[in-house]
Amino acid sequence: MKPLAERLFNMIEEQGWKGSIVSISHLAELRNAIIGRYEDGLIEKTLYRKQLGFFSFDPPSDLSGANSIIVVAIPTPQMRIVFNWQGNRIPVIVPPIYISYTPRTEYVQALLAKWLRHEGYSISKPRLPLKTLAVCSGLAEYGRNNICYVPGMGSFIQLVAVLSDLPCDTDPWREPKQLDRCQTCVACIRHCPTAAITKDRFLLYAERCLTYHNESANDFPDWINPLWHHCLIGCMRCQTACSENSEVKNWYKDRAEFSEQETGLFIKGVPPDQLPDETYAKMKSLEINEDYRLLCRNLSLIIEQGRSKS
Ligand code: B12
Ligand code: SF4
Ligand code: SF4
Numbered sequence: 142m143k144p145l146a147e148r149l150f151n152m153i154e155e156q157g158w159k160g161s162i163v164s165i166s167h168l169a170e171l172r173n174a175i176i177g178r179y180e181d182g183l184i185e186k187t188l189y190r191k192q193l194g195f196f197s198f199d200p201p202s203d204l205s206g207a208n209s210i211i212v213v214a215i216p217t218p219q220m221r222i223v224f225n226w227q228g229n230r231i232p233v234i235v236p237p238i239y240i241s242y243t244p245r246t247e248y249v250q251a252l253l254a255k256w257l258r259h260e261g262y263s264i265s266k267p268r269l270p271l272k273t274l275a276v277c278s279g280l281a282e283y284g285r286n287n288i289c290y291v292p293g294m295g296s297f298i299q300l301v302a303v304l305s306d307l308p309c310d311t312d313p314w315r316e317p318k319q320l321d322r323c324q325t326c327v328a329c330i331r332h333c334p335t336a337a338i339t340k341d342r343f344l345l346y347a348e349r350c351l352t353y354h355n356e357s358a359n360d361f362p363d364w365i366n367p368l369w370h371h372c373l374i375g376c377m378r379c380q381t382a383c384s385e386n387s388e389v390k391n392w393y394k395d396r397a398e399f400s401e402q403e404t405g406l407f408i409k410g411v412p413p414d415q416l417p418d419e420t421y422a423k424m425k426s427l428e429i430n431e432d433y434r435l436l437c438r439n440l441s442l443i444i445e446q447g448r449s450k451s
Contacts, residue, residue: 144310145260145307146162146307146309146310146311149162149211149253149256149257149307150162152256153213156215156252157215157216158213158214158215158216158249159213159214159280159291159293159294160211160212160213160214160280161211161212161275161278161279161280161313162209162210162211162212162278162307162309162313163209163210163212163274163277163278163309163312163313163314164208164209164210164309164312164314165200165207165208165209165210165304165309167210167277167314168198168199168200168210168269169198170277170314171198171269171270171273171274171277172198174270174273174277174317175193175196175270175273176198178344179193183342183344184344184347185346185347185348187348188347188348188353191357192347192353193270195268196268196269196270197267197268197269198269201265201267201304203265204263204264204265204304204305204306205306206306207265207304207305207306208305208306208307208308208309209304209305209306209307209308209309210267210269210274210278210302210303210304210305211253211302211303211304211305211307212271212274212275212278212280212300212301212302213249213253213300213301213302214275214280214281214291214294214298214299214300215245215249215298215299215300215301216294216297216298216389217237217238217245217297217298217299218237218297218389218392218393218394219234219235219236219237219297219377219392219393219394220234220235220239220240220393220394220395220396220427221233221234221235221393221394221395221396222235222373222396222397222398222399222427223395223397223398223399224398224399224404224407224440224444225398225399225400225401225404226401226404226405226408226444227401230398231443231444233372233373233440233443234371234372234373234377234393235372235373235374235375235396235427235429236372236374236375236376236377236380237296237297237298237299238298238299239373239374239375239429239430239431240396240427240428240429241428242299242428242430243428243430244428245299245301246299246301249301250264250266250301250303253303253305254303257305257307260307262305262306262307263305263306264303264304264305265303265304265305266303266304267302267303267304269302271300271301271302272287272288272289272300273317274300274302275289275291275300276289276317276318277314277315277316277317278313278314279313279314279315281298282318282319282320283317283318283319283320283343284296284319284320284323284329284379284383284385285319285320285323285326285327285329285330285338285343286329286333286338286345286379286380286383287338287343287344287345287347288379288380290320290385290386293388294389295380295383295385295386295387295388295389295390296380296383296385296386296389297380297386297389297392319343320385322384322385326383326384327340328382328383328384329378329379329382329383331382332378332379332381332382333378333379334351334366334369334376334378335349335350335351335365335369336349337349337350337351338379350376351365351369351370351375351376351378352374352375352376355370355372355374355375355376355435355439356374356375356431356435357435358432358434358435358438367442367445367446368446370439370442370443370446371443372439373429373436373439373440373443374429374431374435374436374439396427397423397426397427399420399423403416403417403420403423404440404444406420407436407437407440407441408437408440408441408444410434410437410438410441413433
């Protein structure tokens with residue numbers, strides 16, 4: 142009989158995913174990678190509070206004898222949604238992971254829980270920095286854009302983790318590693334509209350990242366040029382510019398099309414409960430975690446750009 146961890150990773154690979162397992166003793170290093178940098182003043186205060194404050198680096202209280210952290214990368218395409226407006230069909234991209242983010246996480250965690258339960262083990266759901274975990278577990282490597290890449294999947298992945306009492310016999314933990322390709326490349330620096338990626342340090346200036354701002358309901362700072370927005374949410378510039386993504390960068394799933402009338406309702410910001418039933422159902426079926434009003438605002442910006450170009 143093959144060792145348990147090997148059988149677990151066979152099951153993960155049968156799903157088309159890739160995974161790794163490290164000892165739970167590395168919670169301290171994960172803490173230091175984030176909180177250490179924050180305490181050294183390298184992470185901006187507001188961004189830390191809003192985006193990173195939810196992490197927990199303590200052993201789980203709902204799982205005694207936790208031994209390991211399992212991390213999985215799931216290949217995830219971009220989604221394309223078509224909006225009809227003033228006689229034009231306008232395809233708008235939703236970057237990988239935004240659509241069905243929570244159901245995908247829950248599905249992966251439930252499958253791991255079921256498989257492990259059958260073998261006599263349990264899981265707990267962590268709140269950990271998943272890129273640091275994926276890279277230090279050997280599953281992924283960092284690009285200069287601070288996004289992580291898995292061989293054969295590029296950066297078009299969603300990361301999911303669980304804590305488990307499954308023993309971790311071989312521990313592949315390592316120091317963070319950068320893609321070799323970055324040694325001779327600066328494409329993401331050149332294509333990043335906001336100068337969030339720089340040569341002066343590896344750590345992203347995340348407070349400048351367009352995604353940080355268009356995921357927020359706050360007004361945009363003055364220095365953001367509205368023409369920079371090109372996705373319904375988030376930004377794809379540093380991922381599509383990257384040669385490491387050449388195999389996946391044209392991977393889209395067409396998800397929905399909204400008529401001229403429906404698009405008009407979104408642009409006006411008509412509240413979800415006042416949308417026609419069919420439009421509401423279509424919008425809900427997208428399973429985008431983000432706030433509806435925020436998506437309407439971002440869509441208006443993209444449509445407005447089309448107008449200013451024509
Ligand atoms: C907070 C957050 C954000 C914030 C802040 C991003 C940031 N860089 O911190 C904002 C809103 C800006 C954001 C944006 C995006 N995000 Co986000 N985000 C997260 C979240 C919740 C935490 C990320 C985190 O740990 N940040 C803290 C910083 C300090 O860690 P870090 O970025 O890994 O930085 C490390 C390196 O810089 C390293 N380092 C420092 N110096 C050096 C030097 C060398 C040589 C090396 C090798 C390393 C190294 O040390 C740091 C700590 O380990 C995770 C989900 C999760 N639970 O982990 C998703 C997550 C990271 N996001 C994700 C995605 C997809 C995105 C976007 C691509 C969305 C989009 N635009 O479409 C962008 C990418 C922007 C970018 N270039 O990073 C995915 C990443 C998938 C992937 N392929 O990597 C995640 C993992 C969600 C998921 N479940 O899959 N995100
Ligand atoms: S674009 Fe170039 S520098 Fe940036 S992550 Fe990709 S390979 Fe590295
Ligand atoms: S997601 Fe966009 S704004 Fe953020 S680092 Fe990448 S290119 Fe720059």
